[in-house]
Amino acid sequence: MKAVVFHGNGDLRLEDVPKSKIQRQDDALVRVTTSTICGSDIHIKNHGTEMGVLPGTIIGHEFVGVIEEVGESIIGYSPGDRVAVSCVFNCGQCFYCQKGIYSQCLHGAVFGGRCADGLPHGCQSELVRVPFAPRIMQKIPNGLTDEDVLFVGDILSTGYFGAEQGEIKLGDTVVIIGTGPVGMCTAIGARLFGAAQIIMLDSDANRLQVAQAKGLADGTINIQTDNPLSIILDATAGRGADVVIDAVGSRQSFEDSFNYVRPGGTVSLLGVYTAESNFAINKYWRKNLTIRMGLVEVKNMGALINLIEIGKIDTHFLITHTFNFDQVMEAYRLFENRLDNVLKVVLKM
Ligand SMILES: [Zn+2]
Ligand SMILES: [Zn+2]
Structure with a gap:
């Protein structure tokens, strides 16, 4: 599958990598339909090594998609469901999760943030493994487009x-x-x-x-x-x-x-x-x-989607540029250099 891979500071490449796969029974495999470049992706691009991002990591963490496959313990989600996904994940069981401080989860991280220890890769790719999937996904209501809800998992929650x-x-x-x-x-x-x-x-x-x-x-x-x-x-x-x-x-x-x-x-x-x-x-x-x-607590995605659905929140104005995924490196150049009054670039798979 095609993905944006970090190879060291200043070295991002769009390349072919092995397909992501389900690894645990509470994973979902999501086919990305729409994603973005976030400001923190630019930070990883330029300073990822100091941040502990390993070469070979697929980056990106703001996305929506369609479920391709679910792990055997997952109920309530099926292949074909459209979902918005939180940019960070958490286990729901550790000391911090039990206290509701999900940002400090002992087993949590941001997608594409490090990728040591079997952590999942990021979303600037065709498929993403979503860990603890039922905890961090929300179904997208039928009447809403990808762009309507694209930001609920990251910048709108932030x-x-x-x-x-x-x-x-x-x-x-x-x-x-x-x-x-x-x-x-x-x-x-x-x-x-x-x-x-x-x-x-x-x-x-x-x-x-x-x-x-x-x-x-x-x-x-x-x-x-x-x-x-x-x-x-x-x-x-x-x-x-x-x-x-x-x-x-x-x-x-x-x-x-x-x-x-x-x-x-x-x-x-x-x-x-x-x-x-x-x-x-x-x-x-x-x-x-x-x-x-502190770090963002992404725990209001469902409520934010409700507010979008009734028209109380509209973030379309943030989308100033849309690129096909093939053009992702051009999208990086435009976004990083803040050309053409860019606010957010959207990547279509
Ligand atoms: Zn972000
Ligand atoms: Zn936890």
Whole structure:
């Protein structure tokens, strides 16, 4: 089967590999019909070696498909079912799963993240082995297309998680740093929690314009040209935001989050941080803040699909480019270099 394989930093190749197979009785084999390139795939492409990704790993983790085969213990799913699949998997039985902290599952991982120890490969391929399958798949209702639900297993769940972690209360002012696809999905989540005013920050004028035009942001701040702190203080009677969500993950965005939040507010850290910070605890301890951070918990896929089905969530605007899988390397080039105002690229098998 054809797949995108990591061969070392900076070396991704579309090539023929042996077919994925069912290995355990709770596996499903899913034929990928539509997938994406995620920002973290770019990170793996360039820094996979440091992240422990072994050469030979098929990458990719955001996808939907059709069940090809199910392991013998699986009930309720059959070949031919269309499914959305979580980007991460978990066993449901270990210490952390029993506490509902699935992100820390002792037997869990992200698809295509490492592939040591028999972990499954990623979804930028024709077939994917889905472990613990009934726990991490959702059937796609008949009336919905692949594109309707494509993001529920990764960025939409991540955005929702960032908003949930922000403990947003009805009527809150929420600042979201970053208008990438995850930042946009975070705004969708923030609305679901009843945010009254959403202010989004970025340096990309096109993305800010999209956020405003799609009704995700009530106000936007271009960090290149505006003074974010003074605009946020003006919008909040001088207090600062009730909730700040960092959907970027840089040292700067992390530190800014604590300046933008009001005393007693919540900072939700959603970015993938790769640098250390000199956190100015001496400056912020007296603000009585709640700080939440962590890996996404993908546990609301079913609810998100319901909301998509009734038209309360629509993420089609994120799909700016669609490629046939044969053109995946061109899709990487466009996505990585943020050409042509790309938000998300979709790969059709
Ligand atoms: Zn992802
Ligand atoms: Zn577990």
